[in-house]
Amino acid sequence: MIYEVIIAGKTYKVELSPAGPTWRCKLDGCVIPLDVASSQNGVLSILVDGKSYEVRQETTPTETNIVVGRERFGAVVCDSRSLRSRRSSGGAESGLKKVIASMPGKVLRILAPAGTAVEAEQSVLVIEAMKMQNEMKSPKKGTVKKISAVEGSTVEAGQVLAEIE
């Protein structure tokens, strides 16, 4: 199995093959002598040359992090399929962009209804959760093409709230 892992903008190529209870591993072509054990879901114990690492997988509605000791790394793992879709997704500022709910909550107000011209970082709607009101902002300058939430409705984290063109 070959994975590409992106951490802080840098891509690491990891090759894995099962070897009994543990794994054989190559990182960017170099063999890493690895001893892996896991007794708990989401937690790995890794031994490399006698050094012990406790690694935990932290998932939230919008991202996945790898926690090694006290360090936390935002990591994206790509298989070949998702890599292709990533590469064909076009330029950063062109096309349709989505406003995505970063947390579950209730839509309190729509500030920029469909048809409104918005600047980058302009607030499109307000979500309330845990007594706090949070403004969801436009990722780019453009026009609000569609609002996919109504005032008073409850939304999930990761849900598309609006599309900006």
Added chain:
Amino acid sequence: MFKKVLIANRGEIAVRIIRACREMGIASVAVFSDVDRGALHVSKADEAYAIGPAPASESYLNTEKIISTAARCGADAIHPGYGFLSENPAFARACDEAGIKFIGPPPSAMEMMGSKTRARQAVQAAGLPAVPGSDRGLSVEEAVSLAGEIGFPVMIKAAAGGGGKGMRQVRTPADLRPAYATARSEAERAFKNGEIYLEKFIENPRHIEIQVLGDEHGNLIYLGERECSVQRRHQKVIEEAPSAIVDEDLRRRMGQVAVQVARAAGYTNAGTVEFLVDSGRNFYFLEMNTRLQVEHPVTEMVTGLDLVHLQLQIASGKKLPLRQADINIRGHAIECRIYAEDPDNNFFPSPGKISRLLQPSGPGIREDTGVYEGWTVPLDYDPMLSKLIAYAPDRTAAIARMRRALDEYFISGIKTNLSLFRRLLEHPDFAAARIDTGFLERMLAFKADANTSPEGLVKIAAISAALFAARAPANPDQNGKAKANGEKPNSSNWTRTARIEALRSQ
């Protein structure tokens, strides 16, 4: 002693009070809203009753429903915890009228201390030190003239205020009128009371508070101080006891003033007198909180007392089992308030399901929690999940112990402020106790350098990410979210993450 106590609260504090009841052989009664049926306090209590829909105004703030529930199940006392109805004198009166003991101070003391201006009047009448300013509500013209007298900068505050609402710092005369207007409208909206007063602004003060305890026979004592200067938007983030700048002499002087304030209010049960302390270690009365505080555990650790046990004893009419001379401060305790919020994203709340929870343990660690693995944190209430407390012989050892516990602590599924505490506790100014109420905001204004991790750990992280992906079972997404986004149901979390990233870069 009471036979059965109803806890009119939820979350960690409800669990904390239930535990004390269990230890004292008192039956405990939980109440819960529709979204809290699966909450920890419900399963921990001896009895539990539904009191209404999710909005607090229809459940945890529903006086009638709570009192009728208590009467029906035969509870002889109600503990209000903190927040919700804990500082509501009308609720305390209603309990009295129903023949149920309210575990807290008399309603008259709550009323006096609940109005910041009445509290200031009482403190000044007793000749005690308060921040210079007005002791009654002011018109905008009066505010302008008083500010000129005491000098800028000043603080404009709502008499009914709390939690930083209706509060504005004003640095120049030109800013006073607009600040007055916004504070007033904010106070009217939040507290239905637009009374505004004014105080001199103390530059970079420390926030230090004294725990007091009074019985119903006229005995009042103080249990030392708590340092609560690490705050964000007037909300405490870390508390510790004792304070690094309070010595025996200052502790005695502040303690005596706190006891006098409590006496002036006719106070009984547990309460907290808050002070601002300036750089010259002069202290000024700020306000009194007429309830058990969130941060009470640090006082419990350094005094060896159980404040909830004592609250129950006092409310049942017993005399304080301690005199002032019996109170000794030993060791050092630190508390971190763990919230479901994202410190990397302007502290957005992050309710949701806790998919993984690994809690620290070992020497000197206490955790007062209201959550468990698999629990979905509702979006209807305060985002506090838990309080982590470290106790050690001295401050340096307590910081090291807390850092060790934070390394062990792991929550997945929702975002939390654990990373903020890791950053805070390794800050040289925190280590040296150079803290004031502006410390945290100043620290947050500096962006942390993201690329300081050792290269070796990055490689371990990269390998681990691939290992987790390789081990992930290719079964349908449990919460069906991927399906809702129009993706194939068997895509793993990893590939989904990759696609979310791809969506973002469109």
